[in-house]
Each structure stands twice: as C-alpha cells, then as structure tokens.
Amino acid sequence: MNYEPMLKILSRITDEDGDKKTEMTVNAKISGTENDYMIEYDENIVPDCLSHTQIKVSDGKSVSVIRSGGMSHEITAEPGKRHICHYTMPFGELVFGVYGKRINTTVCEDGGRLEFEYEISYPDGFVTTNAMTVDIYPKGATANEQHG
Numbered sequence: 001m002n003y004e005p006m007l008k009i010l011s012r013i014t015d016e017d018g019d020k021k022t023e024m025t026v027n028a029k030i031s032g033t034e035n036d037y038m039i040e041y042d043e044n045i046v047p048d049c050l051s052h053t054q055i056k057v058s059d060g061k062s063v064s065v066i067r068s069g070g071m072s073h074e075i076t077a078e079p080g081k082r083h084i085c086h087y088t089m090p091f092g093e094l095v096f097g098v099y100g101k102r103i104n105t106t107v108c109e110d111g112g113r114l115e116f117e118y119e120i121s122y123p124d125g126f127v128t129t130n131a132m133t134v135d136i137y138p139k140g141a142t143a144n145e146q147h148g
Helices: none
Strands: 006-015 018-027 029-032 037-046 050-057 062-069 072-077 082-089 092-107 113-122 127-137
Touching: 018 037, 037 127, 072 092, 072 113
Parallel strands: none
Antiparallel strands: 006 018, 006 127, 029 037, 037 050, 050 062, 062 072, 072 082, 082 092, 092 113, 113 127
16 A cells, blocks of 8 residues: 545543543555555644654554654554553653553555554553544545545
C-alpha cells in the first residue's frame, strides 16, 4: 500500500468525570502492507500548535502513536501488555503507563478502519480509558459514501 487517503478520526477519553470526544478530518499518507503500515498526517492538537502524527501498526497487533512538533509523545498500545510512555510539553515531561485493551484493523488499498483502545495510568493514580477510531477513505470520497 502506498496512497494518500482522507481520514476521519474519532478519539474518546473516559475518566471519572465522563466521556470527552474529539473528531477531525485530515488528509494523510499511508504506506506498508495490510498488517504493517504507517499513517502520517499533520494536525493542530491545540490552537497554534502544529504537530506531525504517525500511527504505526505492527503485525496487526501493536499500535504506536508518535507525535512530534508543538506537543510530542509516543504511546504504544498492545493488548494485554503494559508500556511506559511519555508526553513532552512546553512545561515539562510526563511519564505514564499504557495498557493495551484491543486492536482491530481492516485497512487495505480501498480504505478501511483502525480501532484501538488502551488505558493510561498516571503517576498520581488517575486513570483514563482511551479509544481511537480511524476511518480511511480514498481521496475524493466522503465519509457518508464509505461507512455511513
């Protein structure tokens, strides 16, 4: 695979205060095979803070989200395993644990979907459950034409 699709990304963070959802649509690049691929795109996580994001899927069993730029971090989610990850922000670095819960990938040349869920445990004991769904559409298609 090597193409430039449109992505619709839905992120959900659940904590003791409830759900927080964000949604965005971006143009991207995908390269690799159906089980080992890289998705790359640029985004503004917060206003005036451009970041380059890479989502790397390895053997269909592990997902790493790597952001560089205004906000940097690398999160690796692998079901049944715990990884130590970190955020680098203007005011310092935060280290936390990531426990992978599930990964489902059906990505191919025609588009598809990547879904993954993981839990983050922070040093102060705060825990969040995080989920990301990435719908992949051929360039020029609309979200309604693909997954409804």
